[in-house]
Amino acid sequence: MKKILLLGGPVFQKPVIERAKSMGLYVGVADISKQAPAAPLADEFFQGSIRDYEAMLAIAREFKPDAIASGACDTSVVTVARLCEELGLPGNSVDAALNSTDKLRMIKCFAQEGVAHPAFAVAKKAELDVFVPPFPYPIITKPTDSAGGRGVNLVSSPETLLSALQTASAAGVSGDVLVEECMSGPEVSVEIIISDGVPHVLQVTDKLTSGAPNFFEIGHVQPTSLSCEQRKAISDVASSAVLAVGLKNSVAHAEVMLTSEGPKMVELGARLGGGWITSHLIWNSVTGIDMVETMIKVALGEKVHDFNFSNSGIYVATKFLPAREGVLSGLNGIESAKDSEGVIHVEVHGTVGQRYSKAVDDSARFASVVANGKTKEEALSNCDRALSLIEVQMG
Structure with missing residues (x-):
């Protein structure tokens, strides 16, 4: 029986474990908490920080997996890439993983490869109190290395800038803060499978957020209600973005803003989307492909060539x-x-x-x-x- 080790046990990892088991795999899960929502579904559970490479390497050597994956967990993307490289397993390169998790590296990749993105600057941890944005307010502040909307704030004036920078800094690991121009327009996510360097957009998802100042997610809908022309433009930008960060055989969850100047990248993750997007939503809105199953096959090193999928009409x-x-x-x-x-x-x-x-x-x-x-x-x-x-x- 083949084994897969998933790093991270958040609630949205549950469908990944269930699908892996339905494929006949033996599933191990590692998480810092024994109370991780997905832990009870695993065949074996290992407690440890998924950011701790040495601890995860010891677990992987003990478990002897045929595949290691992040599934729907952003925090483990870099650790997974390093483990796969060390153990000779299929996976993203470490550079691509870093480019897909560090928001400053990511946006620099977009700039280098000509992918549309917002104007940006970085506020270093030691210089938060003297940082001055190089573009007009309102602006967005976010940690360079966090996920799940943590530490994100809309800043409308200099009076609230330092507080927002400190909040973003505390929510990250490095303490550095990415500062971006505030884009406006509909925000969507794009669910992508990259196979042999070719991106395949499975679905564009309309995103519902809380609005200013934190913009956390309150819902999603598939398929998008945007026009075919707008969907094509968004898909093109997202496809260019995943290639810009170096993804070749991977899944990706990209977030795009449709501005008055056209679609611009917000950010992306080299993993499945959470919020039931790549499980329950795609399972019902798309026919001809299962994104979770495909992610698992890619992690096992299987080549995926059949991309004959379409909207289900639901x-x-x-x-x-x-x-x-x-x-x-x-x-x-x-x-x-x-x-x-x-x-x-x-x-x-x-x-x-x-x-x-x-x-x-x-x-x-x-x-x-x-x-x-x-x-x-x-x-x-x-x-x-x-x-x-x-x-x-x-x-």
Whole structure:
């Protein structure tokens, strides 16, 4: 029996584990927490930080996997690439992994290869208090090396700049902050498989965010409601972006803003999209290919040549129930939500007894719902109806 080791056990890793098992694989999962949401589904669980290369190397040598993958976890992309290189397994190059996770390296790749992107500058950790943006307000501040919307802020004036820079710096590892011009327009994600250096865009996803100042995700819909011409332009930019960072045999989740000047890259990840995008949404909105299964095949070194896929004609949406401040004492109505019209999946993210702050990024959610419909509006309405049946109790 072949083995796959997944680094990271977040909730969106669950469908990856389930699909790997359905393919006859023995699945190991490594995560810093024994309480990682996906841990109970693994055949073997290993506790350790997925940022700790030496610890993960020791685990990999013990487990002896045929493939190592990040799945839907951004934090482990570089560690996975280094392990694959050391152990002679298929995977992204370390350079491509670094380019796909360090936002400063990423945007420099875009600039070098002529991929449309926002104007940018970097505020070094030691110089936050003297940094002056080289372009007009409003601006966006974000950590150079974090994910999930952590530390992202819209800054409208010099008076709030230092606070935003400090927030972004604290949310990253290096402490450096990427500062970008604030783009405006519809934001979408693009789900891509790169095979032998050729990008294949499976789907463009409409993205719903909380808006300023943090822009964390509150939902997604597939397929996009943008025109065919706009979808083509977005797909072209995203395809150029994944090649610019050096991805050759990989999956990718790219985020693009459709500005008045055309589509521009926000950022990308060399991994599956979270938020049920590359599992439940693509499983229902696209026929002819399974993105999760394909990611696993690529990780095993299998060549994928059949890209005969198309829209299914079904609209699929997911919406999240963001956390609010206080101690979560209960979530009632989950079964009613599951039985609601059009609902495909309901997931509980909140932990009863845990204290939460008001949501400011993608990490703080109480629940999520996936639902389908004949139109985008119907799919979203079905999500909203199901979420309305969930009663949040705060202590």
